[in-house]
Amino acid sequence: MKIALIAHDKKKQDIVNFTIAYTEILKHHTLLATGTTGKKISDATGLEIHRFQSGPLGGDQQIGARIADNEMDLVIFFRDPLTAQPHEPDISALMRLCDVYQIPLVTNLGGAEVMIRALDAGFFDWRKL
Numbered sequence: 001m002k003i004a005l006i007a008h009d010k011k012k013q014d015i016v017n018f019t020i021a022y023t024e025i026l027k028h029h030t031l032l033a034t035g036t037t038g039k040k041i042s043d044a045t046g047l048e049i050h051r052f053q054s055g056p057l058g059g060d061q062q063i064g065a066r067i068a069d070n071e072m073d074l075v076i077f078f079r080d081p082l083t084a085q086p087h088e089p090d091i092s093a094l095m096r097l098c099d100v101y102q103i104p105l106v107t108n109l110g111g112a113e114v115m116i117r118a119l120d121a122g123f124f125d126w127r128k129l
């Protein structure tokens, strides 16, 4: 599966910890990320990650484009709900496209914990249809 990994600055340590914990599952998938998030994850885990631009510089939109092209199966996006983001329209657009194309989206650690187990259990096989 093609999985997007994104985290706002105050959530980056959370996504690093999450990917360390689930490296054994994630290494079997194609991983893509916004720039800074991807660098932190690959430095911490050694996972191979395709990195787009940083979020504020267009990375969210690049991931949105992949969704529109049916080239993304899951979006794990650790959002910071307590800090205003200069690129909020890009973030909204990315989440909107997940809804347009029925792409599973989780926006916090709790959702990600459930989704990664579902992924490992084969619950994403419908995406191959």
Ligand SMILES: O=C(CO)COP(=O)(O)O
Pocket: 006, 007, 008, 009, 033, 034, 035, 036, 037, 038, 053, 054, 055, 056, 059, 060, 091
């Ligand atoms: O801002 C982001 C998502 O909206 C994340 O971008 P970075 O991973 O480049 O920090």
